[in-house]
Amino acid sequence: MKSAVYNMxxxxxxxxxxxxxxxxxxxxxxxxxxxxxxILALVISGWDIMSFIIxxxxxxxxxxxxxxxxxxxxxxxxxxxxIKSVEGIGDVKLVDEEESYLRMKDILGDExxxxxxxxxxxxxxxxxVQINIAExxxxxxxxxxxxxxxxxxxxKRVLDRLYDIVSVLEFIGILAVVxxxxxxxxxxxxxxxxxxxxxxxxxxxxxxxxAPQPFIDFPFVLEGLFLTLIGGFIASILLFVLLNYGYGxxxxxxPFIPLPxxxxxxxxxxxxxxxxxxxxxxxxxxxxxxxxxxxxIR
Amino acid sequence: MIEAKSVSLxxxxxxxxxxxxxxxIKPGEIxxxxxxxxxxxxxxxxxxxxxxxxxxxxxxxxGQTMSRMNASNIRRLRxxxxxxxxxxxxxxxRTALENVMLGxxxxxxxxxxxxxxxxxxxxxVGLEHKSSSLVERLSWGxxxxxxxxxxxxxxxSLILADEPTGNLDVDxxxxxxxxxxxxxxxxxxxxxxxxxxHLIEDKEEGTFIRIKNGNLQIERRGEALV
Numbered sequence: 001m002k003s004a005v006y007n008m009x010x011x012x013x014x015x016x017x018x019x020x021x022x023x024x025x026x027x028x029x030x031x032x033x034x035x036x037x038x039i040l041a042l043v044i045s046g047w048d049i050m051s052f053i054i055x056x057x058x059x060x061x062x063x064x065x066x067x068x069x070x071x072x073x074x075x076x077x078x079x080x081x082x083i084k085s086v087e088g089i090g091d092v093k094l095v096d097e098e099e100s101y102l103r104m105k106d107i108l109g110d111e112x113x114x115x116x117x118x119x120x121x122x123x124x125x126x127x128x129v130q131i132n133i134a135e136x137x138x139x140x141x142x143x144x145x146x147x148x149x150x151x152x153x154x155x156k157r158v159l160d161r162l163y164d165i166v167s168v169l170e171f172i173g174i175l176a177v178v179x180x181x182x183x184x185x186x187x188x189x190x191x192x193x194x195x196x197x198x199x200x201x202x203x204x205x206x207x208x209x210x211a212p213q214p215f216i217d218f219p220f221v222l223e224g225l226f227l228t229l230i231g232g233f234i235a236s237i238l239l240f241v242l243l244n245y246g247y248g249x250x251x252x253x254x255p256f257i258p259l260p261x262x263x264x265x266x267x268x269x270x271x272x273x274x275x276x277x278x279x280x281x282x283x284x285x286x287x288x289x290x291x292x293x294x295x296x297i298r
Numbered sequence: 299m300i301e302a303k304s305v306s307l308x309x310x311x312x313x314x315x316x317x318x319x320x321x322x323i324k325p326g327e328i329x330x331x332x333x334x335x336x337x338x339x340x341x342x343x344x345x346x347x348x349x350x351x352x353x354x355x356x357x358x359x360x361g362q363t364m365s366r367m368n369a370s371n372i373r374r375l376r377x378x379x380x381x382x383x384x385x386x387x388x389x390x391x392r393t394a395l396e397n398v399m400l401g402x403x404x405x406x407x408x409x410x411x412x413x414x415x416x417x418x419x420x421x422x423v424g425l426e427h428k429s430s431s432l433v434e435r436l437s438w439g440x441x442x443x444x445x446x447x448x449x450x451x452x453x454x455s456l457i458l459a460d461e462p463t464g465n466l467d468v469d470x471x472x473x474x475x476x477x478x479x480x481x482x483x484x485x486x487x488x489x490x491x492x493x494x495x496h497l498i499e500d501k502e503e504g505t506f507i508r509i510k511n512g513n514l515q516i517e518r519r520g521e522a523l524v
Contacts, residue, residue, distance in 0.1 A: 006412075007403050017391065205387040206400070208347065209448075210376030213369060215404045297349060298369045 003215070014219035015226060018195050026227060029191050033184055033231030034238070037277055040180040041239045041269050047169040048268070049260060054162050056258040061133040063140070063154040064095075064126045071148055082146045083129060088139045090130030097121045126153075133159070184231075184277075185284040188224045192288025195220055200296060207297045217289040224285025225278060232277025236270040243269070299325045299456065299487050300346065305355035306512075307341055315341035317512040319355070323505065325455070326484040330498045331491040333509035339491040340384070342509065343460050346489070347381065348372040360455060377405055380449030382459040382478070386441050388433040394420060394444045395429040401448040419451035420444070423477060439470055446474075450481050457481055457488045463497060471497055479504075 004011075019026050067079055076094065084092050095103070100123035105112045115122075131139050136156060143152055196203065206216050247262045300323040307316040315338045323329055331339050344350040346359055348367065357364040362375050380401075388397050398416040407415065420426050423443035433441060442462065449457055459478050463471035475490065475497055482488045492498065498506065503520030 003404055003406050006407075006409050010403060201387070202389050205383075205389065207369075207373065208349075208376065208381060208383070208387070209401045209452075210373045210379070211404045212373055298372055 011218050011222055015222035018219060018223045021198055025191060029187050029227055030230045033228055034234030036180050036183055037232050037235035037273050038238045040176050041235055041273050043173050043176040045269055047173045050166045050169055052260040053258055054166060058133045061131055063129050063131055063152055065129055065149055066126045066151040067148050068150050079148050086142045088132040088135040093128045095128050096125045097123050184280040188227060188281055188284025189288035192220050192224050192285045204297045220289050221285040225281040228277040228281030232273045236273050239269055240266055299323050301358040303356045305352045305357050307350060308353045314512050319514050325487055327487045328479055328482050328504040329489045330504055331507045332495045335493055337509045338512045339509055340460055343458050378455045380452050380454030380457040382445050382449045382462050384461045386445040388441055388444055390434050393430050393432055397433055397444055398448045398451050401452050415451045419447035423447045455486055459490045461491055463492055463494055
């Protein structure tokens with residue numbers, strides 16, 4: 001350990017020399033590792049964003065219950081009481097025609113003038129109900145059984161579709177992690193093995209002088225670590241630029257979609273990319289130094 | 299320091315490098331091994347360094363029995379040795395000082411001490427002014443001296459020099475021989491192999507081993523007789 005501390009400067013210098021000896025291969029490896037990590041970070045970001053959207057929608061899960069228009073106030077109050085008695089129901093609010101019209105006007109914004117084409121208010125009153133999304137199937141079944149309920153509009157289809165997208169993204173994410181892991185390990189271990197081969201004379205000399213194996217291997221491990229860390233850093237820069245730009249575009253195009261904070265997402269993704277790249281770099285280089293074939297002294 | 303009992307070394311292709319070698323080398327002894335090329339001199343050094351193992355017999359070096367050992371035990375043993383290789387094995391792209399220090403980096407010397415010992419060794423071989431020269435810019439003789447400095451800076455118990463005089467002229471070869479033997483002390487043994495017997499004919503002290511066809515003839519002179 002003491003020896004490792006004393007020699008840190010030497011190890012760093014050796015790692016730099018190893019990098020310079022095979023300069024072009026190392027640069028190309030860094031670029032490919034950077035792109036691989038960028039793709040991984042993109043997939044994971046997509047996965048994270050979709051999960052956030054679903055979580056938000058789940059938290060705000062509401063259904064609209066439409067009833068027969070002929071009902072009088074007393075019957076509507078009874079209907080609300082019946083709805084409240086169902087297990088898993090949160091707030092219940094009656095939205096009359098007027099409020100319904102105003103909400104749509106808000107949603108349409110600049111386009112709200114099209115509502116003026118209607119002579120009468122085209123919207124029907126409804127009852128807005130917050131529900132526990134996990135029990136939505138049972139709740140909907142029970143609500144449908146209540147007298148005077150004409151039609152229930154829920155977000156289930158939308159949520160189901162979003163769940164499907166997340167499942168696909170999750171699957172792609174896992175595939176991407178495995179693919180990135182394997183390809184990075186292969187690239188790093190190959191480049192390290194190449195470096196060991198190119199330096200076999202020096203390695204043999206060190207062995208003859210009695211250098212312990214970790215002393216010989218450490219500069220190669222550092223080289224592998226730097227390769228992936230620089231690759232991870234490049235991926236982080238690309239991700240930073242893309243997320244900052246992409247977020248602005250998405251927010252402008254579909255403002256009603258809830259998105260996680262871009263700062264937090266970038267911070268989390270950069271940490272993930274750098275930590276993953278460092279771990280893979282160390283494992284890859286350890287794999288690279290593990291097998292030294294013919295031509296090496298004990 | 300070294301104990302060999304009926305040691306033989308036969309390579310995989312059937313070549314017999316050493317036959318039934320028995321000898322005892324004490325700490326502080328100086329040993330000259332001579333013999334024509336291919337006689338087994340280098341093979342003997344390979345046995346001492348754990349590069350090869352005896353095919354039969356028993357060999358002990360600095361208390362360690364040289365049979366199948368794991369790599370870390372062999373390396374630990376080599377750390378007590380100061381090898382001077384026939385082809386120097388200096389690391390290109392590094393200075394003379396860096397090469398000398400390279401042999402000490404894993405021996406636990408603090409950085410200042412390491413540099414001090416390395417400079418001292420370079421001074422001992424007369425190369426202090428070349429400490430910051432890249433080794434590929436040094437002459438054959440200078441490279442040889444850097445290799446010797448690397449061996450002695452480690453404060454070894456056993457200096458092993460394989461054909462250190464190489465193709466040097468007689469004067470320079472004698473200088474190298476004298477330089478190497480000057481590092482012998484009561485704790486440090488020096489073993490030198492050479493095919494140039496004329497360089498050691500007049501030596502009055504030491505153990506002289508002549509290897510021919512894998513067989514050893516041993517002659518002791520001076521203090522080595524005791």
